[in-house]
Amino acid sequence: MAAVGPTTANAAAPPANGKPIRAKSMLRRRPFFSLALVITLGFLLCAVFAPQLTPFDPTAQSIDAMMMPPGGAHILGTDSYGQDILSRIIYGARYALLIGIVSVALGAAGGLFLGVAAGLASGWAEWVLMRVIDSILALPSLILAVAFIAILGQGVDKVIIAVSLSLVGPFARTVRSDVLQVKVQLFVEAAGLMSIPRMTVIRRHILPNVLFPLFVQVTVRVSEAILVSSSLSFLGIGVTPPTPDWGLMIAEGRGFVSFAAWMSGMPGLALALLLIALSIIGDGVREEFDPKLRSDR
Amino acid sequence: MTNKLPTGIDHRKILEERISAEIGRRTLLKGIGAGLLAAGGAGMLPDLARAQQNGHIRIAAIKHIDTLDPHFTFFLSAVQVINNIHNGLLKVTYDGETVRFEPDLAKSWDLEDDRTHLFRLHEGVKFHDGTPCDAEAVKFSLMRVKSGTPASPHAWKLALLNEIEIVDPLTVRLHFAEPYAFLPVALTGSTGRAGTIVSPAAVEKYGMDYGRNPVGTGPFKFVSWRDNDSIELEANPDYFEAGMPKLQRASFVLIDEPSTAVAALVSGQIDGMTDCPMQLVAQVKNIPTVTLYGEIEGNYTYIGMNNRSAPFDDVNLRRAVAFAINRDTLLKQAYFGLAQQAYSPISPPMSGYYDPNIGNTNRGQRFDLAKAKEFRAKAANQGEIEVTYIMAERGPVGTRVAQTVAPMLSEIGIKVKLELLEPAAWVQRMKDGNFQMLDFDWVADLDPEETIFPEFKTGGSWNYWGWSNPEFDRLCTEAQTIIDVPTRAALYHKAEDILMDEAPIAMLAHMPVYKVFSKKVQGFNYIPCDLVDLHGVSLA
């Protein structure tokens, strides 16, 4: 997500409502947006340069340093295996961003396919696709994820797949309603009358108008994806320990809350910070670029 | 009654070793004490058999409870409740040093010869539904275990029982095909389960639903059970043991999340926990208002290796693993320094079989990196070996053993790939033999028979490791029918030595099992086989 924010600002800048929006002025108008951007970039840097930044190996255990409170050599303390929490949080940025971005990308792709298909189909095909989407939405998604994990096995990749599958339904519904709106607009109907090939219509007219709202939804869903993956860790079926994943760290540390709160509290704060930053960026981007919300600025 | 057989075994002596013969007098004295106190308070003639019942205890049960049918349950968490509703022919007692088997519903227990046991029952004992607990009920219950339909999973414990003879309405004589060393455990109402006596009328009435409507003779009557909520019991005012129970009500509150249970305990919403996971012990020890009970129990934990296929079909590689695990580190890190190193399966509470000095002998397995490397050098595969270790959030310490052991094995050129499974999938993989390494625990045993034979005998249904050794099988089979403890112990030690040397498993630890009660709870009698005995418990 972090990388997407600024690049979109440039890419989407020129056309839309004719008057160019300068990213610079936007940053000035929205101080929190800048702060959020800095935080997200910080986590992104952590993810990329984790090996260079960490004071300790994130999975190195030490029985001499079990459950050390924050301070001293271990700035954020150690967990019940003597693993350095700061190092694990820095490495954890990798997994959080990976799980968040990849599962949302996969979920969005699936939702886009299903949503466009349902939006454009007619007759019984539309009816069937609609019922499929309804069913996906009606199935409790955490239960769905648990079942998928049991079938696929475990690991970061499996968690990503399970989480992305639980996101397909909501994406598909948004996309479909956008397609329906676009479909009845004049230029699409005109293209249909001019017997332009169907795929071309989809590519030229439908997709561009559907992608933007989809992208806006993505920012909210990234947070959701990371939270779902941490819930899976709470149920004991998430990312494989001792992977330095924040959700796993929070889940493993929860039994020590009353006397070693840092074990779950530190990764919890890191997670909250990233999610808050992502939401602020998402809101900012949406309010700046969403045609519906931009009316009077 | 007791007579000496030509074998030269003194059954009376054996029996006296097993039971404390003074049982009747001891409980009576206790009962009189309680009765006098009650009388003093009430200022009227004491009724020695009746206790004053008041107070409502709420105890968190963290582990899954399957059924309250003693003959069909598979879980000790269920026995913890069942034990307060039912009695057995025998019961397990503990005085802080020795585990004993004493008559429970039986007033006396005599060996007429090495395969004939005579039980005289207490008079006037009634089930909670008012029907009498007599010789017929005993026979009915034992037959329900031995050959009932559907089959009880504990039927094997009475496989050697040939005949149940009703001598008179309060006397039964059990004829066994062979001398049966495991009998005392089998006939208890607690961990053995096979000796628990249930109301024939209730079994008739409820059928397979008996597990949700248990009717026993115990100090508490079953009231209700709501899933994920609680199991409610109330005092049985007609209980046959004098002065018990002291509580009016008991609730087992079903709580999934252990840290919630501890929080509820601290805030006083519950009065105790049937189990305190090791990771919470440090936290619980800091709570001034509670008492932690716990000792090393009859259990052992180990790394199981799949002996059927490469790489662990190689005995030298298995030995290398057994010697490569640093037990000190493991005990501190995986078990929070609370467990005790296990050198072999037979565990401390098995008086007469366990050698407290085993650490100073050369028996069993231990950490010795030099030796591990030596065996590693003899292994067929000299390259780096990658093995998959399956783990799940289950058992006493979840994935902690796996996470601790994995880096240790890299010292001997074994690269461990940890695979986290959902618990149901983990059980399936273990049962199917679809694994290379895993860690497992065998808990709440009181006799060496149950602790090593079913797990390691050739083709045994719990022998997940695919290990087989005819000499081991022979030694254990022989030990089954020997009653004399030293002779039997010698056979088991020989069997254990073979097992430890061939190392289908790498021994890790004997674990303490904890119970926590608020200081308000008085008279809790800790018994080291995971029981929650509420018979004499009261609330201050």
Added chain:
Amino acid sequence: MLAQSAGRIVQTIVVLLIVSGASFSLLKLAPGDPVMLMLGAEFSQESYDSLQHDLGLDRPVLVQYLTWLGNFVTGDWGTSYVSRTDIFTVVVKEALPVTLTLTACSIVLAVAVGVPLGVLSAVRKDSVWDTGVAVFALTGTAFPSFFLGIVLIWLLAVQLGAFPVMGFVAPWDDFRTGMYHMVLPALTLSTYFIGMIVRVTRASLVEVLDQPYIAAARARGEPGWRVVWVHGVRNIAMPVVTMIGLQLGGILQGAVLTETVFSLPGIGQMLTGAVLGREYTLVQAGVMLTATLFIVVNMIVDLSYPLLDPRLRPR
């Protein structure tokens, strides 16, 4: 009208069929055997075989599904493998009221907190208030609910002793105690939705406040609070209600974790246990019930539009 209702019913039936088939096959595809899980560590082949036969699990999967479906539609929801109790009683009479109580309390709390905050931040758009509310709302959505629950337990229940730690007391037996026990779980579950409701309220109200009729009301000299609360808020009911309907799935999902942390005997905890224990019939009952709930609530949301927005009323 009649044809429309018939269509709706057919749609619902088809969706429920797909849902039941999908959850049944997913669970059957997952490794794990309920018989083995029920038997624990110590069992023999004979007891395995007899239990498997008793539960009907030795028959082909399709037969199992069709048998279940046949029984289900005729009102026989089966018996739980483990507890041997009637599933309809366990799920509908015991677990469902708990989850509904929790969900209802959370939604009420979320609306009670979220709407005023959303209004505040829309009226004071781009002010410190707006930012403050945004940060507050975002913080709530940024913690995993199980973690938030445990932290609330230790802070508010244990340290301050202000609320009970866990457990469910039926509000219809004892309303005050019931609600008292519901405070922390509802707070935990609602935080995520408070954030969402704040966003929706703010976004919609910002749009509404730009509408000509608001300007007209202001021009008529109506007081500011009246303009916002009467003309403004009345017009944001629809998006808020829509969002609650759409998020119901999420609420039920959050209930799984909240119920586990606070030890509430609801559908979420029951369903997780049933999935992990491979209690096929119990899972089916739970899934069918939550799916039906989801469909019904969304139908109610659809039907309520004309009530909330006069423009949609049939003329």
